Amino acid sequence: MYGSAATGTMVLIHTLAKNLYYGGVRRLELGELYFDVSLLLWCGALVYLTANGLCSAYVPMLMVAFPLTTKLLLAKEFKLRGEERIDG
Secondary structure (H helix, E strand, C coil), X not given: CHHHHHHHHHHHHHHHXXXXXXXXXXXXXXXXXXXXXXXXXXXHHHHHHHHCCCHHHHHHHHHHHHHHHHHHHHHHHHHHHHHHHHHC
């Protein structure tokens, strides 16, 4: 019951933000922007928990470390594939 309401709210907020504020932005740039903002929020939680000495700081650390590592490792691969598509 609460999950469907939360999902609907998130979809509504993202749709409104995309249509009202980011109308001229391409989808790829918008996806990267959402990714970066979510990482920023998790980093804020990580800094807060770490500064207060709470041991549960590993949860936001996992939410930051793995997606960021994946993005950094795959960025070169995606860039090379994009250049092949442009050249080919």
